[in-house]
Amino acid sequence: MTAAKAVLRAWLPPVVAAAIMFGxxxxxxxxxxxxxxxxPPPSRIxxxxxxxxxxxxxxxxxxxxxxxxxxxxxxxxGALAAVLVTxxxxxxxxxxxxxxxxxxxxxxxxxxxxxxxxxxxxxxxxQAVVVVLVFFPVFINTTRGLxxxxxxxxxxxxxxxxxxxxxxxxxxxxxxxxxxxxxxKLATSLAVIAAIVAEYFGGRQDALGNIITNSAGLTRYDxxxxxxxxxSLVGIGLYAIAVVLERLVMPWYFAARRAT
Amino acid sequence: MSDAPDANxxxxxxxxxxxAVELDGVGKVFNPGRSNEVNxxxxxxxxxxxxxxxxxxxxxxxxxxxxxxxxxxxxxxxDGSVSVNGKTADRARLDRDYSMVFQxxxxxxxxxxxxxxxxxxELMGWKAxxxxxxxxxxxxxxxxxxxxxxxxxxxxxxMQQRVAIARAMSFDPKLLLMDEPFGALDExxxxxxQNELLRIWAETQTTVIFVxxxxxxxxxxxxxxxxxxxxxxxxSAIIDTDLGERSEATRDHPEYxxxxxxxxxxxxxDHAS
Numbered sequence: 248m249t250a251a252k253a254v255l256r257a258w259l260p261p262v263v264a265a266a267i268m269f270g271x272x273x274x275x276x277x278x279x280x281x282x283x284x285x286x287p288p289p290s291r292i293x294x295x296x297x298x299x300x301x302x303x304x305x306x307x308x309x310x311x312x313x314x315x316x317x318x319x320x321x322x323x324x325g326a327l328a329a330v331l332v333t334x335x336x337x338x339x340x341x342x343x344x345x346x347x348x349x350x351x352x353x354x355x356x357x358x359x360x361x362x363x364x365x366x367x368x369x370x371x372x373x374q375a376v377v378v379v380l381v382f383f384p385v386f387i388n389t390t391r392g393l394x395x396x397x398x399x400x401x402x403x404x405x406x407x408x409x410x411x412x413x414x415x416x417x418x419x420x421x422x423x424x425x426x427x428x429x430x431x432k433l434a435t436s437l438a439v440i441a442a443i444v445a446e447y448f449g450g451r452q453d454a455l456g457n458i459i460t461n462s463a464g465l466t467r468y469d470x471x472x473x474x475x476x477x478x479s480l481v482g483i484g485l486y487a488i489a490v491v492l493e494r495l496v497m498p499w500y501f502a503a504r505r506a507t
Numbered sequence: 508m509s510d511a512p513d514a515n516x517x518x519x520x521x522x523x524x525x526x527a528v529e530l531d532g533v534g535k536v537f538n539p540g541r542s543n544e545v546n547x548x549x550x551x552x553x554x555x556x557x558x559x560x561x562x563x564x565x566x567x568x569x570x571x572x573x574x575x576x577x578x579x580x581x582x583x584x585x586d587g588s589v590s591v592n593g594k595t596a597d598r599a600r601l602d603r604d605y606s607m608v609f610q611x612x613x614x615x616x617x618x619x620x621x622x623x624x625x626x627x628x629e630l631m632g633w634k635a636x637x638x639x640x641x642x643x644x645x646x647x648x649x650x651x652x653x654x655x656x657x658x659x660x661x662x663x664x665x666m667q668q669r670v671a672i673a674r675a676m677s678f679d680p681k682l683l684l685m686d687e688p689f690g691a692l693d694e695x696x697x698x699x700x701q702n703e704l705l706r707i708w709a710e711t712q713t714t715v716i717f718v719x720x721x722x723x724x725x726x727x728x729x730x731x732x733x734x735x736x737x738x739x740x741x742x743s744a745i746i747d748t749d750l751g752e753r754s755e756a757t758r759d760h761p762e763y764x765x766x767x768x769x770x771x772x773x774x775x776x777d778h779a780s
Contacts, residue, residue: 399609402581406607406684407627408600417626421617499617499658506660 287469292476295469302458307477310442310455313370314481317377318438322431324378325385332386333393333419334411343390350383355444362449369450376445381434388430392423425500428493435485443478525593527682527714528555528578534586535573535740546739547573551587553733553742557681560708560715562729564722564770570740571718575684578716579607592681599682603631606680610687612667614659614674621646621655624674631678645673648707665696669703676711685717689724698758701728705753722774726766727758734773744773 269289276288283291296303328346332339354376361372396418404414446456455474462470494501533551538544548570555561563571576582577589580596591599599605606627614623624645625638633641646652649669659667668688675683689697701724708715719725725732726748734744748766750757757763 397611397613399611399613400615402576402579403607403609403613404630405581406579406600406605407630408603409630413630417630418615421615424617497617499619502658503616503660506658 284466285468287472291469292472296473296476299470299473302453303473303477306453306455306458306474307481309370309451309453310446310478311481313373313377313446313450313454314438314442314485317374317442318381318434318485320374321378321381321438322385322434325382325430326389326427328382328386329389329393329423330415330420332390334415346383346386349379354380355441358445358448361445367449368452370454373442373445373450373454373456377438377441380437380441384433384437385427385430388426389423392426393419396422421497424497428489428497431492432486432489435489436482438485439478439482525557526554526590527557527559527592528553528716529590530554530574530578530587531589532587533574533577533584533589535570535577535582536585539585548577548740549586550741553745555714555716557714558712559731560717560729561731561733562717562719562725563733563735564719564725565735565740565743565774566720566737568740569735569737571735572686573740574735575607575686575716575718579605579684603627603678604680605682605684606675606678608668608671608675608683608685608688610690612659612664612671614667614670616659618659619655620651620657620659620662620670623659623670624677626674627678641677642673645677648676648710649673649703663696665692665700668692668700672704672707676707676713679711681714683713683715685715687718687720690719697724702755704728709752722767722770723758726763726770727753732766732770734770736774743776746770746773 273288273290276283276286280286287295328342332342357379358372358376361375362369365371365375393415400418401414404418409417443456443459446454447460450456452461455478458474459471462468462474530551530553533548534546535548536544536546551574563574565571573582577584578591578596580589580600589596592604594602594604614620615626618626621639621642624642625633628638628641643652643655646655649672651666651669651673654662654666654670659670662670672688689700692700704715705728707713715728717725717728730747730749732746732748733742734746735741736743746766746769748770750760750762750766
């Protein structure tokens with residue numbers, strides 16, 4: 248199979264499926280709901296997006312910054328905590344129950360409280376929601392990957408006189424990579440949800456979350472949908488970056504899967 | 508790290524009177540004092556000279572793998588003492604006096620074949636160029652040179668195990684500890700690997716301690732077979748099986764069959780008791 252054919256084979260089915268879905272959406276609304284008030288057809292959402300492009304692009308920049316910074320911080324803290332918990336038994340005994348307890352809290356519900364901490368107009372409170380929400384899946388998945396190592400591989404490293412940290416860097420961390428990237432892909436969409444919902448409760452007035460609530464409140468549903476679309480595009484973009492990173496960081500994983 | 512005198516000479520050779528491995532009244536109890544206490548090994552005395560090929564054989568639960576791990580200092584003795592090349596087992600581990608091969612090849616997916624072989628050399632701080640050269644030599648030794656840049660998953664089970672042996676031999680360990688290394692291979696591959704191992708052993712003069720539960724494998728490979736029995740794990744017989752230089756023809760040799768019978772009887776003896 249040539250490279251062009253392979254690309255076509257990978258991309259054609261989802262593109263066709265999406266075209267059919269949006270086509271049906273457009274056509275059904277034209278028949279059933281011509282004024283498209285509550286659910287506008289895709290064409291009107293796109294024209295609303297470009298009709299007020301400056302507002303939407305500014306809002307996407309503000310919310311996108313919260314999403315990306317919160318995502319990076321949450322992923323970093325989650326991965327670091329996983330390494331600590333794996334390296335030190337005492338850390339495992341104290342940190343893991345704490346993380347589980349924090350996860351049991353409905354984190355989105357903390358948004359108004361974070362607003363009180365950081366100031367209602369500060370992006371800090373929105374970032375904090377993203378960090379806390381992203382932390383847990385990364386922490387749990389990465390911890391699992393760091394721990395689920397073939398025992399003979401650990402014994403092998405010990406037989407070479409390798410210490411705990413060398414085993415961590417040579418065996419546990421590479422072994423955890425597939426688990427980490429699964430969590431990262433999950434975290435990208437969680438970060439988008441967390442940032443936008445957190446903005447419903449506070450943060451800058453020109454961010455995506457506030458545009459959605461304000462436009463819906465004014466029955467300007469086209470604008471609300473345009474903001475939703477912008478948020479989706481950020482989520483899709485981040486997911487794609489995670490997929491590309493995964494391929495770059497662990498080409499061996501995909502080579503191994505091709506071989507077996 | 509240690510100011511203790513080194514048992515090795517200046518060129519790394521071991522004085523001929525120092526045993527490769529010396530076990531003196533070794534015992535191992537797992538979970539001592541608890542309800543799940545297991546007396547895994549008791550009263551093990553064994554001296555293995557440099558250059559020997561010694562096989563540990565016995566039924567499941569006789570402690571043969573545990574004995575290998577005690578020599579490797581991967582677990583601690585409860586009684587007695589273990590010395591490797593005249594040092595404590597743990598000192599020998601940190602000095603990389605031995606190397607281990609397990610039943611599962613245990614190659615790292617994130618390294619290609621050549622870089623898997625380089626792993627112990629990296630841990631020892633070798634320069635990249637030296638590592639690459641040694642890895643090429645080792646691939647030559649196990650006859651896998653054309654697979655240097657392949658991915659472990661692209662290799663058959665037997666080839667993976669040959670890479671594991673190349674990795675184990677890469678830094679010229681004085682002692683090779685093998686825990687049922689061919690246990691997961693089919694019979695044809697297994698016999699081929701046995702021939703390869705004997706060739707490598709003859710070429711490198713390494714001492715080998717080999718755990719198996721196959722009588723024919725033990726007799727074909729070793730200069731001595733140590734027969735063990737369970738509950739508690741102990742040595743029930745030591746049988747000299749040195750057939751000199753071995754080849755495929757050895758498998759049909761009357762002396763080979765006589766040794767197989769002797770080992771089988773020794774294993775049966777403890778079933779009767």
